[in-house]
Amino acid sequence: MFIDRATIFVKAGNGGNGAVSFHREKYVAAGGPDGGDGGRGGDVIFVVDKNLNTLEKFRYKKKYQAEHGAPGSSRNCTGRSGQDLIIPVPEGTIVREAESGQIMADLSGVDRVIIAKGGKGGAGNQHFATSTRQIPRFAKPGVPGESFTLQLELKLLADVGLVGFPNVGKSTLISMVSGAKPKIANYHFTTLSPILGVVSYGEEGKTFVMADIPGLVEGASEGVGLGHDFLRHVDRCRLIIHVVDVSGIEGRDPIEDFEKINFELRNFDEELGSRPQIVAANKCDLATEEQIERFRQYIETKGIPFFPIIAASRTGVKELIQEVIDQLQTLPPVRVYETEYVHELPKAGLGDRSKYEITEENGIFYVEADWLEQILSTVNMDDYASLQYFQRVLRDCGIIDKLDEMGIQEGQTVDIFGFQFEYIR
DSSP: OOOOEEEEEEEOOOOOOOOOOBOOBTTBSSOOBOOOOOOOOOOEEEEEOTTOOOOGGGGTOOEEEOOOOOOOBTTTBOOOOOOOEEEEEOTTEEEEETTTOOEEEEESSOSEEEEEOOOOOOOOGGGGOOSSOOSOOBOOOOOOOOEEEEEEEEOOOOSEEEEOSTTSSHHHHHHHHSSOOOOOOSSTTOOOSOEEEEEEETTTTEEEEEEEOOOOOTTGGGTOTTHHHHHGGGTTOSEEEEEEETTOTTSOOHHHHHHHHHHHHHHHOHHHHTSOEEEEEEOGGGSOHHHHHHHHHHHHTTTOOEEEOBGGGTBTHHHHHHHHHHHHTTSOOOOOOOOOOOOOOOBTTTBSTTOOEEEEETTEEEEEOHHHHHHHTTBOTTOHHHHHHHHHHHHHTTHHHHHHHTTOOTTOEEEETTEEEEOOO
């Protein structure tokens, strides 16, 4: 099944916590602090796999987690870094941050991109020893890894896109000029997903990529049928071959067909509507000379190259492909989207310090914040210097000011994840 959109959640590894440890050795009565730093959390990395052409696997797995860094240990040993998580994606995948819609990466022309960065390891207590604080009983927690809900969108990388109404001969044409083998039948929507074909030319073995975009219909730019799904894949094409059934055998006027498809292209994206085009008037064997000439005159007055062809017998196809080759040599490369999202790692141990909640129940003030739980795990509440460090964190983050604002009185109880203490101004 061809799937070109998916929504997933990714989480980079957290940095390991710094260690609280003191040197212990025979004949050394009071060794100094030797707690090592935590290891770095693993990154989430998207890597292009050219054997993939669909986002189907993301239908079944929605959450991806890189490995956390290991905590530090004694003897100044740094914890092991978490293993990076490698996620293969098709070439041409655009990665957006779901909430803002900003583009984080375009996997076109690049092989790998770090999407979520792992957190830095926390500092061990060896870093907090001073002349006046020789036995620090606290360390810093690791930095949380980045996490995102992502929207993945696949926009095929093709130099040339074939567009037109259903059953006009696009699949036949691509099968004649490339190694692509689409299903071909005399009914609408035989092709239900874009098909890529590689067209070779010249003695040097040069190639370009052609995409058979499934038949568009009137209203496609508004989402009628699978309009948005199909139009997405025309977006990167450098050149458009507009295939039209010049015979009108299905009761349609080729001029109206031409204008309707171009309207849908413009309505979807104004820039797409102005993309260079070549018109391939197909099924000339079923058309009269008058039909062909009427359509030719209409197209040539617009300054668009016109080629009458019979795709099934390759008639006129060689001349059409030569025109494609000539135009591609003058056109800019396939469109690549610029990154819009700016990565900002949180400060060590604080995460997003603005995210906390304080509630009061029966005279007890309950403080809830995910990042505080991580800090609590590295603080020794029986040590005065360690408590001073924890109090400084609460004040810097605005929690103390918020408690004052809520009317807390001296001696009342504050509860943070089960750790309770009396509030003192």
